[in-house]
Amino acid sequence: MLIRKSSPLVIPYSEVTPKPVYLSRRSLLASLPTALLGATAALSSRPAYAAGRLGNLASSPLSTNEKPNSFKDVASYNNFYEFGTSKDQPVELAKNFKTNPWTLSIEGEVAKPRKLSLDEILKVAPIEERIYRHRCVEAWSIVVPWAGYSLSALLKQVEPTSKAKYVSFESYYDLKQMPEARNAGIPLPYVEGLRLDEAMHPLALLCVGMYGDPLPPQNGAPVRLIVPWKYGFKSIKSIVKIKLTAKQPASTWNITNAREYGFYSNVNPQVDHPRWTQANERRLGELRRRPTLMFNGYNEVASLYAGMDLKKEF
Numbered sequence: 001m002l003i004r005k006s007s008p009l010v011i012p013y014s015e016v017t018p019k020p021v022y023l024s025r026r027s028l029l030a031s032l033p034t035a036l037l038g039a040t041a042a043l044s045s046r047p048a049y050a051a052g053r054l055g056n057l058a059s060s061p062l063s064t065n066e067k068p069n070s071f072k073d074v075a076s077y078n079n080f081y082e083f084g085t086s087k088d089q090p091v092e093l094a095k096n097f098k099t100n101p102w103t104l105s106i107e108g109e110v111a112k113p114r115k116l117s118l119d120e121i122l123k124v125a126p127i128e129e130r131i132y133r134h135r136c137v138e139a140w141s142i143v144v145p146w147a148g149y150s151l152s153a154l155l156k157q158v159e160p161t162s163k164a165k166y167v168s169f170e171s172y173y174d175l176k177q178m179p180e181a182r183n184a185g186i187p188l189p190y191v192e193g194l195r196l197d198e199a200m201h202p203l204a205l206l207c208v209g210m211y212g213d214p215l216p217p218q219n220g221a222p223v224r225l226i227v228p229w230k231y232g233f234k235s236i237k238s239i240v241k242i243k244l245t246a247k248q249p250a251s252t253w254n255i256t257n258a259r260e261y262g263f264y265s266n267v268n269p270q271v272d273h274p275r276w277t278q279a280n281e282r283r284l285g286e287l288r289r290r291p292t293l294m295f296n297g298y299n300e301v302a303s304l305y306a307g308m309d310l311k312k313e314f
């Protein structure tokens with residue numbers, strides 16, 4: 001990323017410590033009598049913060065059992081260049097972002113191209129809660145209870161042709177709603193891509209919510225990608241187009257600076273960013289840095305990269 005205000009290695013203490021006046025949803029809910037939370041939340045083993053408007057989310061065996069960050073951490077420290085390049089801007093500048101109605105187009109090398117409304121997106125597969133680690137390339141990390149389903153469910157519906165080898169994604173872009181995007185310093189609309197087998201991996205999440213509620217605008221409403229074994233910039237927000245292609249698609253940070261950001265961008269503590277180490281990370285809310293794990297700890301994806309030199313194809 002372009003480092004404008006401060007180096008990623010020195011996140012000011014004020015940015016990682018929730019303000020004392022803030023009552024996180026989780027502690028708020030925890031302080032309510034159980035009866036008020038409703039029978040489902042009280043009876044299921046799901047944590048109270050997940051009892052939101054997306055209904056009774058199934059829990060997922062793909063979840064980590066690490067402790068999620070506070071809602072406040074995840075909803076107010078954001079990377080979303082269309083709404084400003086500093087971490088505190090998106091929560092303010094995306095406040096009135098219009099995310100309904102929404103159309104997601106799926107096209108390219110597919111037998112059954114589709115345009116989905118938000119309602120249709122929500123019905124593709126049962127929405128489950130997936131608690132994932134998220135590792136930003138700027139060496140901070142968070143743990144988030146996302147809500148969604150495997151991207152593979154949607155891709156299977158459109159029936160990729162035998163020519164489809166990659167999947168490209170494009171974000172919504174409109175200067176009227178995103179005036180600060182003029183100062184983003186990256187080409188927009190934001191685009192990303194995955195190899196088809198990466199996109200079909202069950203961990204790749206088509207995400208519509210977090211903490212049991214629909215996504216807040218600053219986190220990529222109404223629909224985004226979450227690829228937990230890759231640096232956070234692969235997890236493209238506010239998606240309007242998915243296109244299956246024969247050739248490797250462009251990705252925004254790779255176009256911006258190919259020396260620093262490769263197409264694969266797998267979390268890899270052995271490949272430093274040219275300007276800082278990737279060997280460790282700062283979990284938001286913690287003071288001591290922790291070691292970064294290969295594939296962000298998601299070793300089940302390793303077989304996707306068998307035979308590749310991940311130092312060259314970084």
Ligand SMILES: Nc1nc2c(c(=O)[nH]1)N[C@H]1C(S)=C(S)[C@@H](COP(=O)(O)O)O[C@H]1N2
Binds near residue numbers: 220237
């Ligand atoms: N369209 C778009 N998607 C984006 C970005 C962005 O600037 N624009 N930033 C990426 C980066 S670098 C990260 S770390 C994550 C941050 O997601 P979060 O704010 O929900 O934590 O979104 C990714 N998706």
Ligand SMILES: [Mo]
Binds near residue numbers: 079136137138232
């Ligand atoms: Mo990031």
